[in-house]
Amino acid sequence: MDNDIKNLEARFNEDIKNAVTAQDIEFLRVRYLGRKSSLNDLFAGIVSLNKEEKARAGRNLNILKQKITSCLDEKLKGSQSSEEKFDLTFPASSGDKGSLHILSRVNQEICAIFERLGFDIIEGAEIEDEWHNFTALNFPGDHPSRDAFDTFYLNIPPVDPEKGKHLLRCHTSPSQIRVMEENKPPLAVISPGRVYRPDEVDATHSFMFHQIEGFAVDREINFSHLKGVLFYFAREFFSGDARLRFRPHFFPFTEPSAEVDVSCFKCSGNVRGEKKCSVCKGKGWLEILGCGMIHPHVLEFCGIDSSKYQGFAFGMGVERPAMLKYGIDDIRLFTENDVKFLEQF
Amino acid sequence: MRFSLNFIKELFPIEMPPQELVQVLTMAGMEVEHYEQAGDDWIFDIEVTTNRYDWLSLVGIAGEIAACTHKKFNLPHVELIKKPLIRDRKIVIENISDCPFYIARIVRDVKVSDSSAGLAQKVAHCGINSISNAVDITNYCMLKWGNPLHAFDLDKIEGNVYIRRAKTGEKFIGIDEKERVLSGENLVIADDRKAIALAGVIGGKNTEVDKNTKNIFLEAAIFSPVVVRRSRRAVGLDTDSSYRFERMVHPDCLECASQEASDLIGQLCAGAFSGYQQAGKKPLVKRQAVRIDIAHMNRYLGEEFSPVKLKNILANLGFSTTKESAGNISLLAPALRLDIKREVDVYEEFSRIYGYNNIKTKIPFLISPEKRVLKTGPLGRFYAFKNELRVFIASLGLKEIITYSLESGEELLRLGEKDPLPLSNPMRSQENVLRPSLLPGMIKAMRHNLNRSQTKLRFFETANIYQRADNGFREAGALSLAASGSHEDFFYLKRATQEIFIFLNRPQLEFKEAELNNFTNALQVYADGKPAGFLGKLDEKIRKEFDLKENLYFAQFDLNTLLDLRRDKTYKPFSPYPAVWRDISILAQNKIKFSGVEKAVKGVGRELCSYKVVDIYRGKNIPPDCAAFTLRVFYQAADRTLTSEEVDSSHQLLRDTLSKINGITLR
Incomplete structure (x- = not known):
């Protein structure tokens, strides 16, 4: 028995020298301390010894067991790594990534810019009547000024015949009328939403698109405020050094009226060489919206005293700025909803 | 132009x-x-x-x-000759409101030929093809004065000249050689026998001036803009002439144009003026008087302008000052500007010449306490709610889509929608009605992607839907969710629904089985006893008809109901003591619904805090009409660590209840 113990110790001392990794050490732990180990066999053999031998063998075996245990523990602490290596170059796991539609995102971004200036956001209905879509906005009946605002009419009887036929609003301006009819100034409102016009669908046209209307009415709201608000918007939305250009224009519902161009955010109007800028086509300016001081007739149609109150209004599309800003070259991509498009934003 | x-x-x-x-x-x-x-x-x-x-x-x-360019322009002066009068023909206006004023001049013994190079080029550079000297002269004068003129071959006019509405079915061939059938919408110039021009739109072939024309009847007139607009729309035509009449012509220019054309025909076509006649009455055009208050203008535009600059700009525009006192200026609008009616029109005139871009840029202070009513009102809250909801749903892993509100009525019929709101002037049959549900748009978006090798799609949309209602129609915001795939994707959608109601702080929602149109397998969703929407599996028949490569699971909710249901969140304390779980293996016959198991689970008591199904198995070793699943049940108390005896006794209660259900075997 004494020899057996010595041999076992010698074998262990030899094996432990060659053990390097944590795995090797665990292997030795099982081999020397496990249930089927020689050490356990020797412990089991004690029973057959006489009393004196029994005591000595038990003591020696316990000493050896402790030695082996501490030796293995010691070695394990010093071992190079206790972690198993695995293949980290495997592909990442896949999962559903949700997203907001880019038009929603742009819409929210634009609305948020105006919210910071103190505008409230109110959405209007898409089914409107002639009164709110045209008459109250100072469009004379049967006049060429309505030509630029081609409209889908609904084939249903009017709810209020005085307000005319029902139609799908062709701009978000009816929201302006609705808010002004029901609320007293001061007002500062942004109204985003879908609008409809009978246009053939192609790369830049659709019969359904989005607009954002904005207006403010109070005693002292003036044209220079309109300029300031739009300038703030352009700098926030397009770029920190954007410039604006106000070109006089005509809208029945504003006077004075203007169309607004923003300096091209790609080329800033700097024509370099022969190649025309792909964004502004070499013009240096991008038309982005229409605006003006709300025509006194419009205020009066809404029951607001135009001798006391004045205000500005503006309206812009959402698709166009989104296309310009993100380099989207076909408006149909917005409603096709191809995952390869949706997941980019 | x-x-x-x-x-x-x-x-x-x-x-x-x-x-x-x-x-x-x-x-x-x-x-x-x-x-x-x-x-x-x-x-x-x-x-x-x-x-x-x-x-x-x-x-x-x-x-x-x-x-x-900071200069002033004066209208050229034209000497008007109105004698001798034409005596052998009458000009008869049927209705003065269709044609308030009509002037005719006759020029005799003309030689119609090609125009001189100078005249031809002049009209060509203004976008009008050169025809002949006589016609080019009328176009030259139209370009110069803005009033369309028409030259008839006098010898082809039989008798008097009438300005009257066309008879229904009356046929007319224009100088474009196209025949048109007219109606009462059309105003015509006619002689004793026939229509010779579509008034204000196009001349007639039957009286056209050609190289053989000897005598010219020159027409200048004012036609009602609305009548011309309706008339040209009725025949589907838009001409240089109708374009101008619709936008108004100035009576003073009319006389100059007529006179100058007659003079030029005399000079360039070797003719001689032989008579003048008019009918109706020349509308009296007074220059509009407008008084402006300089202080108001400054307040309107946002800047103090120099009065000298103001007066210079207005003078160059052709305004005349009639009176000036204490910050007010009384003005007469420029002679040709019938569109200037009130002070704001003058502000625009001044500011556009001054330069919009030279006006200062300021930021107004827009926030005031009164106005907050709007933001906190139902409309103001709706936008913010929709935005938050969209962001939340995207965080669940669904992609937002935007689809058309207009649909094909025929396609909707296949979905059982018999009576959507129709358009009266659709462009195409693909978009001729308003959609009463977000389903058709979702089907299209899904189909587009499934046809491009995508699978397991998860989409959502927030948009309005349009339905008939007692008082006409109802337009309301809706939310749709959809997942494509197989059976388990229905439960994905069910979970998304639950998450949305947790987001609304209304986790106690109720699902009731229902059979809906297009959805034989559907759940109606109730919260607070109110129906909020539904979710279901699109019927196989519809799926095939619409050519979808995967099953479609679809849910739709009313956004206003969701907004009403929403409650503010408050923190709910949770137990710091450990939860213990026990599994139960259940063999259930297919006729058994899980809702039966759920009822038993809920009856155990509040220490049973949650449960889930961790494993479902059908197939080998399981009877064919059965499913095996493992229910993992969690026990937890708010105020102490549960002892294993407590857990065991609750769990035994659950096992006993479950084992009494007919069709369930515990394993």
């Missing part, structure tokens, strides 16, 4: 280089869309807004160029 710079120079000297002029005009509101050099001439193409009928004449454009 296209015009030639050389033509303008006949009326007004221009020193500014064309390139610079383009900029100046554009920035004052006359947008030059295109310009090009043509020999020694420059051709400008401008956008004419509907208020500026005066820009449809060279005299109007010259006035604008003058004002923009």
Whole structure:
């Protein structure tokens, strides 16, 4: 028995020298301390010894067991790594990534810019009547000024015949009328939403698109405020050094009226060489919206005293700025909803 | 409107280089869309807004160029000759409101031939094809004065001239050689026998001036803009003439145009003026008087302007000052500007010449306590709610889509929608009604992607839907969710629904089985006893009909109901003591619904805090009409650590309850 113990110790001392990794050490732990180990066999053999031998063998075996245990523990602490290596170059796991539609995102971004200036956001209905879509906005009946605002009419009887036929609003301006009819100034409102016009669908046209209307009415709201608000918007939305250009224009519902161009955010109007800028086509300016001081007739149609109150209004599309800003070259991509498009934003 | 710079120079000297002029005009509101050099001439193409009928004449454009270059333009003077009168023909206006004023001049013994190169080029540079000297002269005068003129071959007119409505079914062939069938919508010029022109729109073939024409009957008139508009729409035509009449013509220019054309026909076609006649009454045009308050203007535009600058600009525009006192100026509008009616029109005139871009830029202070009512009202809250909800749903892993509100009525019929709101003027049958549900758009978006090898799609949309209602119609915001795939994707959608109600702080929602149109397998969703929407599996028949490569699971909710249901969140304390779980393996016959198991689970008591199904198995070793699943049940108390005896006793209660259900075996 004494020899057996010595041999076992010698074998262990030899094996432990060659053990390097944590795995090797665990292997030795099982081999020397496990249930089927020689050490356990020797412990089991004690029973057959006489009393004196029994005591000595038990003591020696316990000493050896402790030695082996501490030796293995010691070695394990010093071992190079206790972690198993695995293949980290495997592909990442896949999962559903949700997203907001880019038009929603742009819409929210634009609305948020105006919210910071103190505008409230109110959405209007898409089914409107002639009164709110045209008459109250100072469009004379049967006049060429309505030509630029081609409209889908609904084939249903009017709810209020005085307000005319029902139609799908062709701009978000009816929201302006609705808010002004029901609320007293001061007002500062942004109204985003879908609008409809009978246009053939192609790369830049659709019969359904989005607009954002904005207006403010109070005693002292003036044209220079309109300029300031739009300038703030352009700098926030397009770029920190954007410039604006106000070109006089005509809208029945504003006077004075203007169309607004923003300096091209790609080329800033700097024509370099022969190649025309792909964004502004070499013009240096991008038309982005229409605006003006709300025509006194419009205020009066809404029951607001135009001798006391004045205000500005503006309206812009959402698709166009989104296309310009993100380099989207076909408006149909917005409603096709191809995952390869949706997941980019 | 296209015009030639050389033509303008006949009326007004221009020193500014064309390139610079383009900029100046554009920035004052006359947008030059295109310009090009043509020999020694420059051709400008401008956008004419509907208020500026005066820009449809060279005299109007010259006035604008003058004002923009800080000069003043005076209308050329034309000597009007109104004698001798035409005695052998009468001009009869049937209804003075269709045609308030009509002038005719007769020029005899003309020689109609090709125009001189100069005249031909002049009209061509303004975008009108040269026809013959006589016709070019009428076009030249139209371009110059803005009033369309028409030359008839006098010898082809039989008897008197009438301005009357067309008879229903009356046929008319225009100088474009097309035959049109007219109606009472059309105003015509006619002689004793036939219509000879579609008034204000196009002349008739039967009285056209040609190379054999000897005598000319020259028409100048004012036709009602609305009548011309309806008439040309009725026959589907839009001409240089109708374009101008619709936008208004000026009676003073009318007389000049008629006189000058008659003079030129005399000179260039070797003819002699032989008679004048008029019918109706020349509308009295008074220059509009407008009084402006300089202080108000400054407050309106946002800046103190120099009164000297103001007066100079207005004078160059053709305004005359009639009175000036204590900050007020009384003005008469420029002679040709019938669109200027009140003070704001003057503000625009001044500011556009002053330069919008020279006006200061300021930020107003827009926040006031009164206005907060809007933000906190139902409409103000709706937008913010929709935005939050969208962001939340995207965080669940669904992609937002945007689909058309207009649908094909025929396609909706296949979905059982018999009575959507129809358009009266659709462009195509694909988009002729308003959709009453978000399903058709979702089907299209899904199909597009499934056909492009995508699978397991998860989409959502928030948009309005439109339905008939007692008082006409109802337009309301809706939310749709959808997942494509198989059986388990229904439960994905069910979970998304639960998450949305947790987001609304209304986790106690109720699902009731229902059979809905297109959805034989569906759950109605109730919260607070109110129906909020549904979710279901699109029927196989519809799936095939719409050619979807995967099953579609679809849910739709009413956004206003969701907004009403929403409650503010408050923190709910949770137990710090450990939860213990126990599994139960259940063999259930297929006729057993899980809702039965759920009921038993809920009956155990509040220490049973949650449960889930961790494993479902059908197939080998399981009877064919059964499913095996493992229910993992969690026990937890709010105030202490549960002892294993407590857990065991609750769990035994659950096992006992479950084992009493007919069709369930515990394993």
